[in-house]
Amino acid sequence: MSLAEKILDGDIRSAARLMRDIDDGLRSAVEELKTLYPHTGKAFIIGLTGPPGAGKSTLVDQLTAAYRKRNKRVGVVAIDPSSPFTGGAILGDRIRMNRHADDEGVFIRSLATRGYLGGLSRSTGDVVNVMDAMGMDVIIIETVGVGQDEIDIVRMAHTTVVVMVPGLGDDIQAIKAGILEIGDVFVVNKADREGADRTVRELANMLDMKPSKSGEWQAKVLKTEAQRNVGIEEMVEEIESHRSYLFSSGAISHLLEEKNANLFMEILKDRLFAEVFGHIKMNGRFREIVDGMMTRQKDPYSAVDEILAERFGKGA
Numbered sequence: 001m002s003l004a005e006k007i008l009d010g011d012i013r014s015a016a017r018l019m020r021d022i023d024d025g026l027r028s029a030v031e032e033l034k035t036l037y038p039h040t041g042k043a044f045i046i047g048l049t050g051p052p053g054a055g056k057s058t059l060v061d062q063l064t065a066a067y068r069k070r071n072k073r074v075g076v077v078a079i080d081p082s083s084p085f086t087g088g089a090i091l092g093d094r095i096r097m098n099r100h101a102d103d104e105g106v107f108i109r110s111l112a113t114r115g116y117l118g119g120l121s122r123s124t125g126d127v128v129n130v131m132d133a134m135g136m137d138v139i140i141i142e143t144v145g146v147g148q149d150e151i152d153i154v155r156m157a158h159t160t161v162v163v164m165v166p167g168l169g170d171d172i173q174a175i176k177a178g179i180l181e182i183g184d185v186f187v188v189n190k191a192d193r194e195g196a197d198r199t200v201r202e203l204a205n206m207l208d209m210k211p212s213k214s215g216e217w218q219a220k221v222l223k224t225e226a227q228r229n230v231g232i233e234e235m236v237e238e239i240e241s242h243r244s245y246l247f248s249s250g251a252i253s254h255l256l257e258e259k260n261a262n263l264f265m266e267i268l269k270d271r272l273f274a275e276v277f278g279h280i281k282m283n284g285r286f287r288e289i290v291d292g293m294m295t296r297q298k299d300p301y302s303a304v305d306e307i308l309a310e311r312f313g314k315g316a
Contacts, residue, residue, distance in 0.1 A: 004035035007134060012107070015134050019109055022126045033126055040132040043075070044243060047157030049143045049182070054165040055189040058226035059235075060142045064100055066236045067138050075131035075139040076108040077124055107131060125156060125263060154182040155262045158255065159242045161185045161235075164203065166195035180206055183219055184242045187235060191223035217245050276311055 003021075006014035021029040046063070048056050057078065064074045100106040109127055124141065131139050143153050154160050162183035167190075180186075186207070188199050203221045212218065220238060224231035246252040280286045285307065292298025 002032060002035065004032040004133075007032075007036065007130065008039060010134075012104075012134075015107070015130055016109075018130055019127050022123045022130070023111060025123075029126070033129060036129060036133040040129045043128075043132040043136050043139045044159075045128060045139045045141065045157045046239060047141045047143065047153035047160045048163055049153050049160065050163035051165070054163040055226045056142050056163050059161075059163060059187070059189060059224065059232075060140050061099070062226050062229055062232045063140055063236065064106055066232050068100075068103065068105055070236075072137040073105045073135060074107075075128075075134070075136035076106070077127055077131070077139065077141045078108065078110045079124065079142060079144045080110050107134065107136065125266070128156065155259060158246060158252070159184045159239050161187055161239065163187045163189050164199060165190045166193045166199040180210075184217060185235070185238050186219055186221045187224050187231075188221060189224050189226055191231065192225050192228075196223060215249065217242060217249075217251070276307060279311070280307055 001009070003014045003018045007018065018029060018032050022033070048060060048063075050056055060076060060078070064076060067074050100108065109131075111123060111127060128139055128141065141153060141157060160182050162180065162185070164186065166188065180203070186203050188196055188203065190196070191200075200221050200223060207219055207221065222231060222235055222238060224235055226232070246255065277286070280289070289298055289300075289303045289307075292303070293300060
């Protein structure tokens, strides 16, 4: 049996192995993903994003527990900063979620960003699809916490939760960066800290000022204390309310159309780059182009035109 067939048969070890192959960029993983793809599209995907230190990992831990109480199978994709020494994930999130280690209804995978901007790892979408095919009801993606660049999550999640915390001094910066544009639910975590109510008011005022059309989802600002499990049930209820809105309003169709279009374009870009760059690196053209740029005898724009013409024909 192939890895994909074993995964569809409920083999957890095969799922873990395929995720490792995906993260390592093995070509064989693509064939397995082709087999799994028809079995995806059932899981509800929740994204958590926000600045470092906001307590996202603890919130994910509590969210996982809350959905398990509802008898939902939960997958967690925790994006960790890349280790400067190994390039691998630091795995801090797995340590925080240790209590779910023996729960067969929970599958946790940490991924390293490996220098990829946007708050996600390049392999995140494929790992989510594996969890979806495994039969996970809910998949929670926790982004690395890079602030304003963290917008990729909105292209992958059905519901995006923006987590803020009082006292970091970056409330206004986050608003300026447009991170508030991507949120469906806003959470001020560590709400027992001084300034929590002010942070809630600021966020609520900014959301009120945002132009909206009739019938559109109106995001709310909630308070939580993840360490003490305070406000978690209200957070789950709000996420579920947004889920109901997506399906009752028909907004889910547009969201999925955008998600699928982005997925196709990302795969196409990665594949084209790998094939074209791999070819010119092997035949020495890449070194030749860089040397020409160093002496200013070759400009990068003409070089790209030439490579595309050679690869795809003069009409490229």
